[in-house]
Amino acid sequence: MKFTIDGLEISAEQDDTIMDASRRAEVFIPGLCYSSSTEPTHSCRLCMVEVEEKNSLRLVAACAYKVKENLKVVTTTERVSKVRKTILKHLYSMAPENPAIMELMNLYKIEKAPIIKEKKSHCILCGRCVKACEKLGISAISTVNRGVTKEINTPYGKPAEYCMGCGSCSEVCPTKCITIKDNEEGRTIWHKHFEWARCEKCGVIVTTKEHFANSNPNNTPVVCPVCKRRYMTDVFADTFGE
Amino acid sequence: MNDKKRSIEEILITFPSAKRFSLAILQEVQKEYKYISPDNLKAISNYLAIPISDIFSMATYYKSLSLEKKGEFIIKVCDGTACHIRGSLSVLDEVKRALNINEGETTPDGLFSLEIVNCVGACAMAPVVICNQDYFGNVKLGKAKEIINSCVKAVD
Incomplete structure (x- = not known):
């Protein structure tokens, strides 16, 4: 067409x-x-x-x-x-x-309009995060309330039961306004704290434990992509000879 | 008035398990318990197999659904233009004083909730006060108190 x-x-x-x-x-x-x-x-x-x-x-x-x-x-x-x-x-x-x-x-060379009210968040309520979470089969967040009080949040503003801390919502957010706090210990997103799943070989952070468990078969060893490739090279080398 | 409340399971079983019944179920639960409790919300989400966040979104969207317990009697004072001009604010003051609560609140005994609405389409009989399903028009000073007293009597 x-x-x-x-x-x-x-x-x-x-x-x-x-x-x-x-x-x-x-x-x-x-x-x-x-x-x-x-x-x-x-x-x-x-x-x-x-x-x-x-x-x-x-x-x-x-x-x-x-x-x-x-x-x-x-x-x-x-x-x-x-x-x-x-x-x-x-x-x-x-x-x-x-x-x-x-x-x-x-x-588009548009002049700034005066700011009427200071906003807490830069959320434009586009709903992309909600759709992304839904697509992953989690649906931890949704729009809450309506009109001027409408916002994106988890039910009751409490840690969502099914949230796995994958950070997809923050990834797709056009204004990058979903707070996601990452440090050495773990990740905090949507009022919930997650521990890191670290690579068994080199100790690098792969993803959150919940996210890893959700996206891999049970008892999969936590290995980062780099170590996985190295490990697979050894397997191939063993199988086919150097 | 004092008949036993239906359990959440009894309410759920009267509806087919399909997403399109979610609002009808929420309304029924609201009618029975005067609010949507977290446990009931979860039960509805399990029954319909839709995420709890979807149901929560719906429950916070509609004004007729409430997450906090509402009173047995919901008194709505109309403050539309016609009612406002004909003195709805003094009627509201009277109700507030009689119940000792502000708008949007519920009395500690769980009997009354007070709400302001923006027009009920009965402007000819302004000012209007609604108590659950009963409409009272041309409310004069003193009338609001009568309405409240008759509700209290009905419960006794």
Whole structure:
């Protein structure tokens, strides 16, 4: 399937959204909640573009709109840049001076709006962390409350029973606002403390004990990738001769 | 009033084990126990086989669901525009004084909760006070106390 973004022809697969195809073709459309590895949440609305339908232009979210044959997408109209500007200003007020948002503000040359209220966290409530946790089959976190008090947290704000401290939520967070404290002893995330699983051979930190136990068969020896490779080399050498 | 409460299992068994019944179950539990306790939350999550965080998210989202125990009688004082103009604040003051609690609180004996709502669509009979399912319109000074007293009597 072929379609165009600002006159540039791009190919797309069946069921691709505009965002899927454009990211694959390395045509940049901004988007903070979009990630090819998690389910879409369509929450940041930063990827608004216009598509030509029945000879008129319509505003759609690129991460939600499925590509059709010969679709015409435009991202440079005044309407798009106006909407993008408004959304970025809102996001800025949610996460003032956040590097990810500042980068986009600078890119589109948008002036900073005055900060009305100091925020505790730079969370923009995109829900990417929730989807990532869900995808891993853990679902330790979710959105709590609603309206201005809405936040991402564990049930009752207590250590989540199933959290394994893998840090995927923090990894996918676009504003990097999930507090994760790592030191020599272990990791603290979502009010819970985890001990490190260290490599039996060289003592390097592999991951948390819970995460290792969850992602490996029972009684797997904890070995870091480097030692594993070295160990496997020995096995191969033994099997096939030097 | 004093009939025994149904157990959580008895409530759960009346619903099929499917995700789409989660809100209906939460409402039923709220009605029976006046709140969603951590144990009940867990029981619902086990029964429906959905993560506890999902149920928790839902329980904190809806205003009609509560994580803290609500009173047997929930008194809602309407403070919509029409009620506000016709003196709902003095009605509210009266209820507060009679129950000795603020809005959003529950009396220590667990009998009354006080809430402010933003319009119940009965502006013609402003100011309006709702006590559980009963609507009282054109509430004059002194009327709120009567409502509370009749509730207390009903329990005795």
